Amino acid sequence: RDEAPVTRLRPPAFGADRAERDVFPELTGEVSAIPGSPAAGAPVSASSSVSAQEREQQESAPAPWGEDLERTVVVRRGHPRWELVLPDGSTADLSGDVVILGRNPVADPAHPRAQLLAIADPTRTVSKTHARLERRGEVWRIVDLGSTNGILLPSPLGTDVEVEPGGAAEVAERFLLGDAALRLQRTDAGS
Template sequence: MSQADFIVPPPGLVPDAPEPETPERTVQAPDRLPAFRPTTPVVAPPGAARPAPPSPPVPPIAPIAPAAPIVPAAPAASTARARPRAWRLRSADGVEFVVRDRVVAGRDPQLDVVTGGATPVAIVDPLRSMSKTHALLEVDGDRLVATDLQSTNGVRIWPDGRDPVELEPGVPTPVPADAVLLLGDVAFLADLAPDVGS
């Protein structure tokens, strides 16, 4: 059929096609989704990383107060005991030795007569007035203490300006500073050794 054979009906003779119905309401997506916090815990599959908890609200920033001056702390009290002072014993003929802890003195001192360890100090005594193992000398705090180890001619302490005192064997006895300590007939001046540090 050709274009000429096509008949166009006059206006109004054929009803118009119905217009599509407009829905009564339209749904629009919001600009942003509201905040959502689940009320039940979210279970992640095994091996998955756990989601980080929500950050707490940030408090307002307060003004910074001026810093207080730094005061150094007082040094802590040391629990270690201070090292005791050493004592020096000197004879008139030049024999000198220092007692730092414990010393067994005599012509040929044997350490098996004392317990707790000690340092042997052999003293030359041509007159043999001193026993081989004569006396134990030990530092106790700031004191020098002498003990007669059952010597033949005894141990005496002769404080300056006083009479000598004979020690009872086996009894530790303090030796005053600047006193003379007699081991047999050998005399030693006992005084604190000069503090030369460690």
Template sequence: MPEGPSAPTQGASLVTGIPGANPPAAPVAPVPAPPVEALASAAPNPLAAQMFAEDEDLESTRMSQSQREAKQWAVVLDDGREIGIRGAGVVLGRLPSAPESHPTAAPLAVDDPYKSVSKTHAVVAVEGGMLWVTDLHSTNGTKVTNEIGEATSCPPGVAVPAGAGWSISMGEFTMRVRLGE
């Protein structure tokens, strides 16, 4: 058998490098943490100071909304009707009935001359103080569009959040989300 670089070797061999590649850098020893006394006397990090400068009362307790004072979510339909959304919410469609997933949702029929809205199309409900939209396996789908025009399709059976000023589209029917006082 020929000898040299192209000759096969007998037994297992270990690849120790790649031709043309730089060898790996030597490992760097970890930098030990400074003693606690040094941290206490060190000047504040300018980036951290800048980040927290806007929130001077970072450590103070803030008042949260109680359930009675919580802001009221609503949807504004094309005809100008404003429908308040609470808890279990509403099930929307041309002839809606509450689905098993939302048995206490109130039915709300929408007038869709194009027949692009399914009979039972979607649920709009409030949970955890947020408005959620769930497509109920509709024919033409449901999407939410934020204030700058970015649209998100709602996967069937999956709750998708919607914010104030956003729109909810079901087929050709669109409504606007409002957060009241």
């Protein structure tokens, strides 16, 4: 049985300007992995197969931890982002934890920072100030503000829930203000 040739390497030469052929002189001639086979040609330097752009990026890589103390990395944390899909299919970003909905909603002194969101309703079944959405963590609740046509929370099982005037209920996703269908959706994909 033929034994595969074993290449013994010399200890690396030290010096800043040494070429690869100086470090591994036995690998600069033609080579073949199988004895008796045609030569594959001279080996190619690994550094020549890396683009100049990649070498530049590697050389300008950020300093190791502790050496770049002046740079601050920004981390996104905080509140998840939500939007409301309106009856016409458009969306409105919900900028706060309290949102007052209606055809022409009026600010509530008890919630001075509440977002006012006008719902376009050609059927005029949405009251001027119809409902209030309130978020606590991941849960949204809707409060009827004495609307004329109420709030309906449709259920996939057909057990729709009608919110009592002045009452509140948890909103899973879809709800109706009068005949206007709206849908809550998270826009940050849970991050």
